[in-house]
Amino acid sequence: MTVSRDVDIALRVNGEERTACVHPMRRLLDVLREDLALTGTKEGCGEGECGACAVLVDGKLVDSCLVPVAQVRGREVTTIEGLAKRDTLASIQQAFAELGGAQCGICTPGMILAARALLDRVPDPTESDVREALAGNICRCTGYTRIFESVLRAVQLERGAP
Amino acid sequence: MRSDIGDFELAPAATLREACERIEAGYRPLAGGTDVMVLLSAGKLGHARWVDVWGIDELRGIEVRDDAIVLGALTTYTDVRRHEVVVRELPMLVQAASETGGIAIQNRGTLGGNIANASPAADSPPALLAYGAELVLASRAGTRRVPYADFHTGYKKTVARPGEIIASVVVPRASAGDRRVHFYRKVGPRRAQAISKVCFAACADVSGGRAGRVHQVRIALGGVAPIVVRAHEAEKAIVAGESADRVGDAIGRAIAPIDDVRSTARYRRQVALNLTRDFLHHVGLDA
Numbered sequence: 001m002t003v004s005r006d007v008d009i010a011l012r013v014n015g016e017e018r019t020a021c022v023h024p025m026r027r028l029l030d031v032l033r034e035d036l037a038l039t040g041t042k043e044g045c046g047e048g049e050c051g052a053c054a055v056l057v058d059g060k061l062v063d064s065c066l067v068p069v070a071q072v073r074g075r076e077v078t079t080i081e082g083l084a085k086r087d088t089l090a091s092i093q094q095a096f097a098e099l100g101g102a103q104c105g106i107c108t109p110g111m112i113l114a115a116r117a118l119l120d121r122v123p124d125p126t127e128s129d130v131r132e133a134l135a136g137n138i139c140r141c142t143g144y145t146r147i148f149e150s151v152l153r154a155v156q157l158e159r160g161a162p
Numbered sequence: 163m164r165s166d167i168g169d170f171e172l173a174p175a176a177t178l179r180e181a182c183e184r185i186e187a188g189y190r191p192l193a194g195g196t197d198v199m200v201l202l203s204a205g206k207l208g209h210a211r212w213v214d215v216w217g218i219d220e221l222r223g224i225e226v227r228d229d230a231i232v233l234g235a236l237t238t239y240t241d242v243r244r245h246e247v248v249v250r251e252l253p254m255l256v257q258a259a260s261e262t263g264g265i266a267i268q269n270r271g272t273l274g275g276n277i278a279n280a281s282p283a284a285d286s287p288p289a290l291l292a293y294g295a296e297l298v299l300a301s302r303a304g305t306r307r308v309p310y311a312d313f314h315t316g317y318k319k320t321v322a323r324p325g326e327i328i329a330s331v332v333v334p335r336a337s338a339g340d341r342r343v344h345f346y347r348k349v350g351p352r353r354a355q356a357i358s359k360v361c362f363a364a365c366a367d368v369s370g371g372r373a374g375r376v377h378q379v380r381i382a383l384g385g386v387a388p389i390v391v392r393a394h395e396a397e398k399a400i401v402a403g404e405s406a407d408r409v410g411d412a413i414g415r416a417i418a419p420i421d422d423v424r425s426t427a428r429y430r431r432q433v434a435l436n437l438t439r440d441f442l443h444h445v446g447l448d449a
Contacts, residue, residue: 004170004171004172004173023167023168023170023172024172024174024214025167025170025171025172025202025212026167027199027202027203046200046203046204047200047203047204048196048199048200048263048266048267051264051266054266060240060269061265061266061269062266062269062270063266063267063270065199065203066194066195066196066199066200066267066270067195067199067270068172068192068195068199068214070172070174070214071195071214071216071217114264114265114266117265118265132265133265134264135264135265136263136264136265136266136267137264
């Protein structure tokens with residue numbers, strides 16, 4: 001039987017050119033965590049139900065457990081590590097910290113990237129927009145209310161509110 | 163148990179022709195991965211050789227023609243939700259797209275993949291059936307069109323021949339002068355990110371004013387048989403002006419629900435009949 005050999009796959013991750021020599025069907029999630037040592041992206045269910053592994057590919061939210069790495073060749077991948085600027089948290093991160101939107105933290109990277117994808121498209125979302133945008137992300141700690149409040153707080157922060 | 167990825171092959175393809183050559187040689191197409199990669203992770207992916215079709219532009223895009231809307235097989239649920247003409251003319255497909263998974267799934271799941279995966283609980287097939295869609299199947303020999311109503315033949319079985327890939331979905335547009343009534347309901351355990359227990363889609367063309375007569379209707383149901391089914395007999399009963407009870411009886415004969423992990427046969431049958439009543443009420447035929 002023919003099988004794929006490992007191949008060099010070049011992509012941009014959080015603005016940096018990276019190359020991984022991996023099997024083309026390897027999950028983007030595993031390449032990020034194990035080959036590129038970016039462990040901020042979490043594995044939850046491994047079947048696209050929980051959103052813990054969500055990242056942005058060319059600005060679009062995807063579950064990285066369902067993306068074979070060959071499909072991000074030459075693409076821009078944004079993970080949770082790419083949001084903060086040096087020691088300054090991104091507005092969504094700051095809002096989650098301020099309002100208790102994160103507890104155990106496993107769902108948080110995916111929640112924040114799902115929120116980022118929403119705010120990039122809809123800068124002034126309603127709570128209903130936020131609920132829809134985060135419907136694919138499961139949290140087992142907070143009960144969601146603080147997460148939704150955090151996203152709406154981030155909207156204020158991005159408008160320069162104190 | 164995770165699969166050993168070394169047992170699998172993912173071959174690249176830049177063009178539809180290259181993909182068709184691979185498919186003829188026994189490869190299967192991998193698009194957005196929302197079904198295939200789940201099986202891979204679970205150690206349940208039964209096929210080893212895959213060809214990556216995600217980057218093939220010929221399979222992407224939505225074209226609006228005078229008589230039909232042609233959706234490339236790689237059209238994602240997000241593409242469906244954001245296309246102005248699709249939103250206006252195919253609201254049931256848009257509703258199916260918006261109720262399929264969360265945003266991350268909608269950005270990756272494709273119409274072609276949803277059809278090829280052939281799950282009887284998939285959400286877009288009932289809408290496509292109710293709109294009278296056709297599929298364009300491509301192979302190295304060329305293309306052929308098949309009515310979507312004839313595509314699924316049994317559980318996970320289709321009329322696609324070895325070497326064929328779904329290239330596009332052709333949905334006819336309504337003729338001018340008709341008032342078109344669209345009715346789509348998905349019933350699952352919760353509103354977000356749930357797999358259907360029962361999915362009901364109906365599209366009726368009503369002539370004249372509000373009290374006008376239904377002169378064409380297509381009804382399709384998901385989750386209630388080994389394949390997504392068209393309820394032809396019930397459609398004829400509606401056009402013939404028969405009673406709601408007779409229509410319901412015909413729906414009952416069109417479906418063959420089972421007990422499984424997601425629901426029971428009894429519940430599914432009752433919900434299918436309730437949705438039929440709701441639809442008749444919606445078009446003003448329950449008097």
